[in-house]
Amino acid sequence: MSPKITTELLKQLRQVMKSPKYVQEPVQAYIVPSGDAHQSEYIAPCDCRRAFISGFDGSAGTAIVTEQHAAMWTDGRYFLQAAHQMDNNWTLMKMGLKDTPTQEDWLVSVLPEGSKVGVDPFIIPADQWKRMSKALRSAGHDLVPVKENLIDTIWPDCPQRPCKPLITLDLSYTGVSWRDKIVALRSKMAERKVLWFVVTALDEVAWLFNLRGSDVEYNPVFFAYAVIGMNTIRLFIDGDRMMDPAVREHLQLDSTLEPEFKIQVMPYGSILSELQAVGAGLSTKEKVWLSDKASYALTEAIPKAYRYLTPYTPICIAKAVKNSSETEGMRRAHIKDAVALCELFNWLEKEVVPKGTVTEIIAADKAEEFRSQQKDFVELSFATISSTGPNGAIIHYKPVPETNRTLSVNEIYLLDSGAQYKDGTTDVTRTMHFGTPSAYEKECFTYVLKGHIAVSAAIFPNGTKGHLLDSFARSALWDCGLDYLHGTGHGVGSFLNVHEGPCGISYKTFADEPLEAGMIVSDEPGYYEDGSFGIRIENVVLVIPAETKYNFKNRGSLTFEPLTLVPIQTKMIDVNLLTQKECNWVNDYHQKCREVIGAELERQGRHEALRWLIRETEPLIRVQ
């Protein structure tokens, strides 16, 4: 990896920072955040502005360029990568280290008195603008919105914003029509006495209209906004996608509809002016509901007194609770995904053990190949983490030619992968050894497994937030002085983003919404030994009601049902470290894998993989 040479680019950027063509007054600093206008986790190539100006293309980082300096803030995952990808023009600001200044403090320390700091108001979330603007103002500077994105002005071959065809999802996939979703949304709006709701997150637009797209890799979403009134629906979307007869039919664009369900289609770029018009027309006590993560530009379009901001939107919360059509779809998707992985692991055993010719990249490609053979496969749900030996200890590893390692009988192999099927989204991690694991490797694996089971089998009252379960996953590791430095689980969309809010299982959050039946999260504790190996065991699990002996205050209880049905390598388990209850959990789980996935392998005529499955799901026997 050689760094990107940015001297000329920075010179150009500093010029436009002073050019009356783009800025009303010169700005002494310009901020380039990571995100897009929808605060997406995964972004399209045209939104990779921070990577363009700096060379650093990790998933998190903020660049700030002043007349004299260029600095990049990123976190511990990316210190090495950023240092490799950026040239000497850039100073790396290592977030999380004690002596690293915040962006605000740094700006205050380098800027001349009374400076202006510019930022694209569509890219910065409103809550972040507020914090930064306050800090700068108290030091005598101003944060100012720069309408035209200054990176775009110096990016001649900037990719086009994608505008790919849409997929319509019928009731058999979604369970609820978009009309009924609008009705439910309006009833939530009425409850909170708001007249308008602005949909800014891409997965929320996709979910609301039962549409999917492919504008962003891994996330089946499309660039759009929506503004829902009590009697109006406005969808802001570009391209000839609305000319597709299937889409017109789906959205009933050409039907005679009650006016409150008539969708007005408007250009993507007109959201701001339309929202400003809404804002201008409001009278006392009329409120507009936005996410507090919406962009500063859109938030500012609504006068402050009329804004109703919440951390989680009603769509985010409704989307998280899957209905029976969605959970059935997720089940189907996970069965197909398990078939692909049984094929893969069977193939790996045949290739790795005698030949030693399989690299991390080959294994990842093979996993994709097997998945793509399954019905309704669309794409991967994230970049496959295919890592062997020491690479497994790099939590966000993705194999590239420079790091690509060959699988062997001497190393642990960790595969974290998933796919988008039209009926659901998968995300599964298995950790395998193709030779003979050491006692220490088995010991660590077994602690991780105990943590996985502790969460998966946990029973907890209705209303419990996921962060309260996080320690269950760590307890067995803690007992021996071990731990892992990531959360235990995240929400998973239904043929949507593989990471979604508002629930999860992590010590880091507190403001997550309580778990409820129908929510789907991952359960993925791990253990990582730097320079040696990584272990992670991940299932996607569905929150379901639990039967309990008693029922305190009639609250009811919940537990999890694994949707992922892929064998957990018993060779890696030290059975004597398991309790009888844990041993039974593994055996019951494997019995279910054998029955459900076995039947599907049989149906698909995949007999060799079936034999592998049966061998891998032999019951554990615990010596008392």
Next chain:
Amino acid sequence: MSPKITTELLKQLRQVMKSPKYVQEPVQAYIVPSGDAHQSEYIAPCDCRRAFISGFDGSAGTAIVTEQHAAMWTDGRYFLQAAHQMDNNWTLMKMGLKDTPTQEDWLVSVLPEGSKVGVDPFIIPADQWKRMSKALRSAGHDLVPVKENLIDTIWPDCPQRPCKPLITLDLSYTGVSWRDKIVALRSKMAERKVLWFVVTALDEVAWLFNLRGSDVEYNPVFFAYAVIGMNTIRLFIDGDRMMDPAVREHLQLDSTLEPEFKIQVMPYGSILSELQAVGAGLSTKEKVWLSDKASYALTEAIPKAYRYLTPYTPICIAKAVKNSSETEGMRRAHIKDAVALCELFNWLEKEVVPKGTVTEIIAADKAEEFRSQQKDFVELSFATISSTGPNGAIIHYKPVPETNRTLSVNEIYLLDSGAQYKDGTTDVTRTMHFGTPSAYEKECFTYVLKGHIAVSAAIFPNGTKGHLLDSFARSALWDCGLDYLHGTGHGVGSFLNVHEGPCGISYKTFADEPLEAGMIVSDEPGYYEDGSFGIRIENVVLVIPAETKYNFKNRGSLTFEPLTLVPIQTKMIDVNLLTQKECNWVNDYHQKCREVIGAELERQGRHEALRWLIRETEPLIRVQ
């Protein structure tokens, strides 16, 4: 309990709310919060203003009186009590219920346009003022400070502010001299670049100067403030307490000292003007450190730009980590406390079983009597919760003649009690049956015990916050659909407040400080069956380093050591519900009780109680 008749009082209050003698402009509403000027949990009689005006004397509640209305906000613990104690002039606002308006919303709904809302600026914490003031201002009203407390003006027989003699603690109790505490505090101030620190919490003043008092029941504190500069120490305290030669000697008031350790003693009432003088003398970049819970009056004395506010002060954090003299003192206090409880339980068995003449109040008094026989006993550390049968299910129960119940062989008895000894503070709950418990009672008790053990035996990494351990205490209850509606533990002071920050074990908090070796908390899960019984098992436990097999990233691990050494009634345990590990924990614990408390009972010649202890600590035997 008959309600207090408040018609005349409210009339008087409404008069002074308009009287130019007390208010610059009439106020249309007056807020009477619960607390005192130090945001204390326990308050002196002269500070019970809310109880005086309303009749409601629970520990939490805010009264607001307008020209037409009088309303009281309190939480679920006190709905019944408040309803009984207040007359028809008052509206009860049940906090936590969906339809209950906030104080701000209610004020906005009842006040005429452009109203002024008054409050004593010494009683309202700054963070609360900020929130309330903002809400009122956005509705066109003003929150205004009323210098003279209006309740005091209509309270002719208002008790005097207590001004009792001080106790000096020498190094054998405190481990660190007040001079060294000042040095450590100044070094924290230098780290944060602040020039002044204002000590507002009573236990922080007491801890800093190694002094104790008895101005407030249960909490060995005294009314005082302190302002610490880099070269000055000002102690604001009233009365002739500073004439006591022991106190003068302790504080070296008459010695020739380096100027930076010379304590200037000033009147309690002069804190505001002195602080205003400090505030007026500040120049750029000079900061004053205050708790964000300090009163609005004191916070406002420092211009905004010069304030440095934190949720936990450096004294709060230093005080929580006990040194070896303090932990040794706590150990001694807990041994004496266990002796008293062994005597009590032995006495109860002799009285309750054959005679049936012991009431909850008699039992509580007897517990105090046995404690008071122990060396260095000062007072109780909180009002004894002595509750039998259904009273045990009332979590904050305190027996009064109207509710006083007789202990019997048919009911579970719950005793939550503690004391202040000169060497430490205790807080212990035991749940006993003097007859034959039902299978269900034993089952519930055993789940609570499993939760207690899960926390007490937990091993967790350095840096873990207590709230991450809360679910361990609930897991066994959750498995059967049971739970309890309070936190699992609180910090405990060393001959100081029985409840102290900044650590604890509760699902409710997130901003607690990480646990570290030397901190002391309670471990007190429970189960409460309304109308039938209450179960709670509480030990005070010390955070200690744990030896583990591995040591991830050299972080080190922690666990707990019980300081409380009182037998847990084995009659209440269903041994078959315990794992072997849990069974061993109970047996090891009882072995330690027998050794340590047995030796002390022997030494004190308390042979009958010793026989009781030996019987109660027989090992459990688990049938495999």
